[in-house]
Amino acid sequence: MDNTSQRASSYSVTTSNSAKRQRTSTDPTGTTLTILDLSYNEISDIGAQYLADALRNHQTLIELGLEGNLGICCTTVSAAVRIRNDKTITKIDLKRKNIGDNDIKLVSDALHNNETITDLDLSLNKIGDTGAQYLADALRNHQSPLMVTNRYPDDGNKIGDEGTLTTLNLSFNSIGDAGVKYLSDVLQKNTILMKLELENNPSSYCATISAAFRMRNNKTITKIDLKHKNISDSEIKFVFEALHNNETITELNLSQNKIGEIGVQNLCDALQNNKTLKILTLSHNEISDIEVQYLANVLQNNTTITSIDLSENRIGDIGAKYLGDAMKNNKILTRLILHGYANETNKITDTGAQFLADALQNNTTLKELKLNHESSGYCAVVEAAIELRNNKSITTLCLSDKKIGDEEVQHLVNALKNNQTLTTLELYSNQIGDNGAKYLSGALRNTTTLTELKLGGNKIGDTGVQHLADILRNNKTLITLDLESNQIGDIGAQHLADVLQNNEILITLDLESNQIGDVGAQQLAFALRNNKGIIIIRTGNSLFD
Structure with a gap:
């Protein structure tokens, strides 16, 4: 060689x-x-x-x-x-x-x-x-x-x-x-x-020791990303010791690790003293209701953290209650993520969602709440109600295919009544019936911003349409009403025809795939003779299509 x-x-x-x-x-x-x-x-x-x-x-x-x-x-x-x-x-x-x-x-x-x-x-x-x-x-x-x-x-x-x-x-x-x-x-x-x-x-300590030195000595660093480092409680303590007196870090990502009770306790000790951290990501760890209680105690008095992601952990309804109690006093948090998709991750049910809804009734700062949607539509409605109440810039709310029924709609209407920014409301492919339509009618009758209401793929019949027709009677903003694939018959068509004679704001009315026959079509045709505003009407009937 x-x-x-x-x-x-x-x-x-x-x-x-x-x-x-x-x-x-x-x-x-x-x-x-x-x-x-x-x-x-x-x-x-x-x-x-x-x-x-x-x-x-x-x-x-x-x-x-x-x-x-x-x-x-x-x-x-x-x-x-x-x-x-x-x-x-x-x-x-x-x-x-x-x-x-x-x-x-x-x-x-x-x-x-x-x-x-x-x-x-x-x-x-x-x-x-x-x-x-x-x-x-x-x-x-x-x-x-x-x-x-x-x-x-x-x-x-x-x-x-x-x-x-x-x-x-x-x-x-x-x-x-x-x-x-x-x-x-x-x-x-x-x-x-x-x-x-x-x-x-x-x-296994390398990632946390390196991060701890950067946090302690680098006075310009603002973000620490320790995602997917296989970090357990014993290793993360070095980071939390450095966080205790750190004055620059605003974002800490600890997702996809193995942090559990001891780790969260050490974190909470650090957060009692830290005055700069704003965004904390703890998704995909081993955090259960016990650990959430420690975090909730810190959140009651914390004045800097605006976002917490606890998704994909082991949090249940009790953990949701701890967080709800903390949010009664917290005036700074704007984002709380709690959803879980895998079988062994967060299982917050309607009960936990109710704890949060009750606790957040007077909260005006939380703008984004994410919960599980698999079991029923109530979690989605609680999320939406929070956003409608506190997000002053929201213009579109999409709640399609969320298993929302009449009871869930009833929880949503209070937030809809007081909202002054929403222009589009999508509720496609849910389980909304006549009572749900009634609740929506009461909430939207006096709206001055909504331009599109999309209720296709639900269970609304003639009685429900009568309530929705009341929205059109005096409304000056709604230009699109989508009611396709419901259970509307000739009587429902008559209710709509009655208000269309005088409504000149509505431009699009979608009634395709309902149960409207010739009699209903005739009533709609008569109404349109005097209506100067509507341009598109779909019924699936040859008289219009």
Whole structure:
């Protein structure tokens, strides 16, 4: 095998602007070695170690070229010399260099006294727990990473209070829980490191430790996304500890994890103190009614959170009641998501929806509520009533195919009576009968904004149409009335014909697929002779179509 295929590859460095100077091999006197180039020789790890030992206390050599030699540790020996002696270097890139624990020790030893490096990339190597411990030991004596003695004239050993390293990338290595703990323990008091990358290491703590450092030290970050990281209660505690005093994070996404009771308790402890978080996503976790009670207690007095997503958890009617009780006092939450689609997720029934409806009667801030729709239409109606009452910009309400019957419509009418913005109401393919039509008529009789009412695919008969016809008698805005596929006969057609003689606002009337015969068609035809407004009428009868 060609030896060159085994030779160590080079690494890249970045220096500050002041370092853009001509490199020389000697100082002005010609006696001090600053550059030694041994690239493309036959030096193995043994020879590289001889060089490392010999140069450990050498302070003038700033560049040792070992590129293209046999030894794997040639790269780290070169980097160690540069880190220790080059006072202008700001970045070290050692990614994908096949560096293991023994190799990283050379770099770690050099880091002890470095004052300039801001970015260290060690990703895509073979660093394990021992290597992580070496790095941690290099940082152990300083409150801030990689910061050494400030050169005070009066005290050469005084520890500085500011470090230089802002980015440390250890992603795609072999660091386990023990190694992450070494780093976490040493860097807990660090206030400079803004980015600690630990992605794709074996430890389950990597994602939360990285996030915790960003939350604690990066004063510009506003969003943390930890979605689908397989995080459990023990791992998430680091994030919540950082959240406690954080003043910048406004959005926290923890969806699709394994957060349960202990995790939620820790979260609530943090939220008692945090004053900036606005959007909290906890969907697809292991949150049940017990955990919801903890959250509800926080929400009673919280003044910052505007959106909570608890969908796809294990919340039932009791949990809905806890949330409802909290919302009686909460004046800031505008969005509450509680739906569940899978068999084992949220099962809030009509009972839980009623708890929420009763509790929210006087709430004027919640604009969006999402519940389950599978069992009946009541959950959909509760959602709609909240939106109609509190969303002052809503113009279209679509409640098609929601299993809504007459009883559900009755719960909706109070919100409809007071709404002044709705222009389109869609109730296609439900179970609304004559009583439901009566309730709607009472709610919409005096509306001044509704232009489209769509009730196709229900169970409205002649009696129900009589009530709906009352809407048209004095209404000045409704231009479309869709009643296709109901149970309307000739008598119902007569009720409509009576009001159409004088109504000049309605443009479209859809009566297709009903039970209207020739007598009903004749009545409608007579009414249209005097009606100057209606343009389209569909009945399925050849007299019109």
